[in-house]
Amino acid sequence: MxxxxxxxxxxxxxxxxxxxxxxxxxxxxxxxxxxxxxxxxxxxxxxxxxxxxxxxxxxxxxxxxxxxxxxxxxxxxSGKHELLLALFENALSESAEEIRAATETEPDPVGQLQIAVRLLFEQSHTDQARQRRPLFTDFAPQLLVSHPAEVRVAHAPLLTLITEMMTRAAEAGQLRTGLRPRRAAAMVMQTAMFLSQSNGVAASENAHPITVDEAWEFCFSGFAGPGAVTGSATSQA
Missing domain, CATH: 1.10.10 (Arc Repressor Mutant, subunit A)
Known part of the structure; x- marks a missing residue:
């Protein structure tokens, strides 16, 4: 054995x-x-x-x-590019935090979206935004072409926040039928940011820059359903 x-x-x-x-x-x-x-x-x-x-x-x-x-x-x-990317991501993350804080007391989803659009647009007119403007007007367009995946990551906090608002608007019957909240959020975010950034480029004294009210009305008309009403007292404060 x-x-x-x-x-x-x-x-x-x-x-x-x-x-x-x-x-x-x-x-x-x-x-x-x-x-x-x-x-x-x-x-x-x-x-x-x-x-x-x-x-x-x-x-x-x-x-x-x-x-x-x-x-x-x-x-x-790794170099200058990664440093600028870190600044870009940080600026967008701070924007998301500012918007979240500003919308906490607004009960209406459309009111929240109005605050978000106004803040995104008006950030290009503050002292802090002027310091960051080259990141948005020069670096961001280059990054969009050369590193689209990095752009998506940088915009993620803002997109997530606005998607939450769009989702609540859809649940309240304020979103246009057939419009998906995340896609609507992406379009509103990109429209507000592009309009505010491009406003800072024109140098002509005769130029008539787009106003924040025009930007909001344009965005609102694009996603609003029959149950949506713009201009709540809280969001205009």
Missing amino acids: AQKTELPVSTTKEEPAWKQRAVERSTRAAKIRAEQRVVQFLDAAQAIIAEKGSLDLTVQEVVDRSRQSLRSFYQHF
Whole structure:
């Protein structure tokens, strides 16, 4: 009768709890430092863009302004393009947060959409938007052609927020029959942003720029169903 050979039992040695805590603490500290360095680079780049009024900046200028090293920059960004993309994504994310906060007290879905369109449009007329304008008027169109996937990712927070509003409008019978909320949200978002961005390009004194009221009425007429009414008191405040 053949003897049964027992296979050795392999055991995985667990790291002591103190060592796991030390590693986690070290990783967390390194992450915080990395985030702080990234913010410094972004702030430096934003300041240079605001001063120049264009995207004509170099990596070295950003490094010098941030008072960090070139080595540190390339640890976080592959180059100028990725830095500008980070600024672009950050600007759109901030826009979504501003709109969400502004619409929290508006109960009517169409009222929420009106606030969203107005804010998207008017952002190009604020001091903060003027600092970001080259990102939208110069960088965004280039990015749309060369890196469409990155554009979709950057616009995701805004699109998600406006889709939520469109969905509530559809549930309330305020959306035109057959119009899908997400597609309607994409069209409204792109229309409002394009109109506001293009308004800043004309230099002629005789030009008649499109107003925020015109932009809203145009968007409203495109998605509104029979149950929708524009111009709630809250949304006009």
